[in-house]
Amino acid sequence: MKGLQNILLILICTIFCFSCSEKQDFNQYEDLSITPTLEASIFFVKVQESLINRVVDVSFFTQDFNFDAFEEAFFSDRVLEGVITYELENTTDKPIEIEIEFLDENDILLDTEVFTMPAAPTAVLIRERAYGNTGKSLEILRNTSKLRLNASNFGDNTSTSGIPDAAIVLRSSAQFTLRLK
Numbered sequence: 001m002k003g004l005q006n007i008l009l010i011l012i013c014t015i016f017c018f019s020c021s022e023k024q025d026f027n028q029y030e031d032l033s034i035t036p037t038l039e040a041s042i043f044f045v046k047v048q049e050s051l052i053n054r055v056v057d058v059s060f061f062t063q064d065f066n067f068d069a070f071e072e073a074f075f076s077d078r079v080l081e082g083v084i085t086y087e088l089e090n091t092t093d094k095p096i097e098i099e100i101e102f103l104d105e106n107d108i109l110l111d112t113e114v115f116t117m118p119a120a121p122t123a124v125l126i127r128e129r130a131y132g133n134t135g136k137s138l139e140i141l142r143n144t145s146k147l148r149l150n151a152s153n154f155g156d157n158t159s160t161s162g163i164p165d166a167a168i169v170l171r172s173s174a175q176f177t178l179r180l181k
Contacts, residue, residue, distance in 0.1 A: 035080065035179050042067070042084065042172040045149060049092040049166040053157050061151035064103075067144060075178070076142040081132025082176035088125040089169040090117040094155030096168055105145040111136065115170075120161050132177075 043065050052060045090096055095118050102111040117125060132138050151168065160166065 035177055037175055037177045039173065039175050042174055043147070043149070043170070044172075045168075045170045047151065047168045049094070049161055049168075052092060052094060052153050052168070053160070055153070056157055058152045058154070059150060060153050061149070063149050065147040065149065067147050075176075078178040078180065079132075079138060079141065080177045080179055081130070081134065081138070082141065082174055083131070083135075084129045084172060084174045086113065086115065086125075086127045086129070087169075087171040088115050088117060088127075089167075090122055091120045091161060091163045091166045092155075092168060093119045093159050093161040093166070094153050095119050097152045097154060098168075098170060099150040099152075100172075101148040101150070102140055102144045103146050103148055104143045107146075110143055111140045119155060120163055120166065 045061070045063070047061050086100075088098060096116075098115040098117075100113040101109055104110055113127070113129065115125060115127070129135065131141055149170070151170075
């Protein structure tokens with residue numbers, strides 16, 4: 001009797017397994033589209049007013065930032081669009097100009113961003129630059145090997161701001177949408 005109950009239970013389970021399952025479609029992967037948005041910081045630069053006063057030349061800061069991430073095949077082959085956000089704050093008593101150059105591996109200029117700010121007090125300058133369908137060419141990003149930052153003082157080299165810890169601060173970050181599949 002117990003053997004008959006076990007056979008009956010196995011038969012019922014088998015019927016449920018075949019009647020409740022349907023054929024699996026493993027071709028759904030072909031229809032899948034994955035486009036994540038990635039965020040990254042590009043650079044952060046802070047120059048104190050006391051340092052600016054020590055430099056007698058108009059150009060008080062120049063630095064190259066190696067940025068090969070744009071050249072990586074993983075990025076350049078998959079990037080669809082992007083936005084670079086710049087934030088510039090000037091709490092010094094000097095009018096300034098910041099220039100960011102996008103350069104390829106042979107130091108050929110691909111693009112330039114220029115920011116001009118009067119002496120403090122000023123609001124934080126925020127600029128978003130789009131690349132892709134709604135902005136500048138993605139080829140600029142794909143071919144950028146380094147960023148060159150030039151900062152110029154169009155004021156004097158003796159005065160000081162009444163704001164404590166007066167400085168020029170430049171931040172930049174980016175958001176890029178990539179097609180992974």
